[in-house]
Amino acid sequence: MADLEIRNLHVRIEEREILRGVDLTVERGEVHALMGPNGSGKSTLANTLLGHPTYEVTEGSILFKGEDITRAEPHERARAGLFLAFQYPVSIPGVSVANFLRMAINAKREQPINVKEFRTQLQHAIELLDVDRSFTSRHLNDGFSGGEKKRAEILQMAMLQPDVAILDETDSGLDIDALRTVAEGVERLHTEQGLGALIITHYQRILHYIKPQFVHIMLDGRIVLEGGVELVERLEREGYDEIRREFGGVSV
């Protein structure tokens, strides 16, 4: 039984079909990279996996730990152990990072987390992400720089301890230092907690810090090529155009 299994997924927004039959499986402890040019459907897949109401699944299914979650509410998917690090995290004014984290953790639990345990976990996550202590008393993403937002996403991931995380363009807009910190954070969660990760990216550079075992190339709403890390090197040499010439016969 796979942890995350995507079967023949078709998704449309309004009248436009974006995903046209995606199959993908992610197990705990595995790192997958999903690569593709802008507009190929990567972010649509990420949002659909968490159940964003704008995206309509017209065919196929999503299974998580054996359960069909295709129609589940977003919060049910989260509580089951799925996580999405957003490409563009929204700001939540008036709610501190720490308070939000406590709410999110308690949403999964029967009994609220005790204060000491929460503090210990938070301290651990703060060190992991190399953020200032005061960071957690700021309002979530409100007035955060791009880098701070991405760190806040990974901080939440570290605290919520999902089984499988989807990282949607977490590398975009980060300078090299922030990228390294964020990538190291993901790497540690992967090795220490057995996190399964689906890293969605347009570029190759984050994959210099986190080595994926599996690489999937998406074009026009389909995964057209799969392999190991050698695919990343091929992309670096040839770019998407070569792959599109080979596989993109149905270009839109």
Next chain:
Amino acid sequence: MSEVAVKPGRHREATLYHALHGAGAGDGRTLEQLREAALAVYESTPLPVWRRSGFWTTSFDELDLDALQVRHHAPGEALPEVVRETIPDRARAGRVVQVDGSIVHVELNPELAARGVVFCTLEEAAREHTEVFTQWYSKRLTCERHKLEAANAALWTGGAFLHVPAGLVVEDPFEVVYAIGSPGVAQYGRTLIVGERTSDFRVHEYDLAGDFEGQALHAGAFELYLQDGARCRLAQVQDWGTGEVFDASTRFVGVGRDAYCHWLPALLGGHLVRQHLELAVSEPGGDMAFRGVFFAEEHELLDVFAVDLHETGPSGGDVHWRGAATGASRASFEGLIQIDPGAQQTHTYLQIHTMALSPKTRLDAIPSVLVSADDVSASHGGTVGELDEDAIFYMQSRGLDRTSAVRVIVEGFFEPLVSELKDEPLEELVRGKIAAKLARAREDIEAYAASR
């Protein structure tokens, strides 16, 4: 009085929506004379109607005033349940509780009494503390703009009086409570507070009624005067429950030389509420933060007219209000910045943020600026918000269900002001009331979201 007042065309409402602007009734007449003059107005005028530009009407026509009576209680009578359950049990400097027409409870920390603090009924102040009373009573409040204001000036009973002597710093709050215990009551509550030179204190007012069926009226008058260098944090929590409680109140805060007031009314319920709230910087160096939150639900109507008045400069002002509405409620906030001639070097800013949580609700936010000095800065801003579906999805993706996510957004919307109360028990009370309103409106809010 200066000439500025209101010129037709400069301000959208030339008759009723304007600042009191120093038109105090207390001009040397005795209390009896003032009551008599007010009574004549009360008896000869109809129930008030406020109209603004033809698009907004606040009318007290549906109030059956003749059926109401001023009901009296014996001192020491048990406090109504709503008072016992609402007001946080915490350290306080003192407490005056009026139920319907009578003060039933007066307490003051004996140490403060020994240091010269007077905290008693306004009736007692009129008899026993005549010097301060005569100097300040109705100094800046009018008694004849409309029938209900006149009713208060003519018929008030009980009332609260607080006098804080010069230089005294009091950490715990003085509590003033106006409670309506049952339907059929007309309550004419009146508060007078004077903070002498460099005094520093807190006042918490509670306006409460239980959930009863039937009409009741609170026509209130409130005045607070801060002398040179005095500081006051004034908070008001109003929740008249689900009964048909009408409230027409006028509140004035005067800030003296180098004095400061942080004023935060939390208007959290009432069938029909009209509040005239005026904060005036009257002497150079005065500064103020005028905050407010409101939340209208079901079929309530709330009409707030808030004035940020600068009579002299240099002075500072900072007005920041936030309001939400659910159900078929209507809420109007009009904020007026008025800078008088000669009030140079005044710097003030007004912002009003609203959030409509139902398709049937109506929320108006209208800032106005009336400036009669040239070396000043006065501006306004604001936002009109709705629930952000992306923010809801974001929180759902972290495990919060939709209802919790909405609650977090709305509480977060109010939080910048609630946390400014800087008083944990009061903050918790306001947060709790907001959460309860959201819980009641849950289906309404979800239907609205689904329809968009």
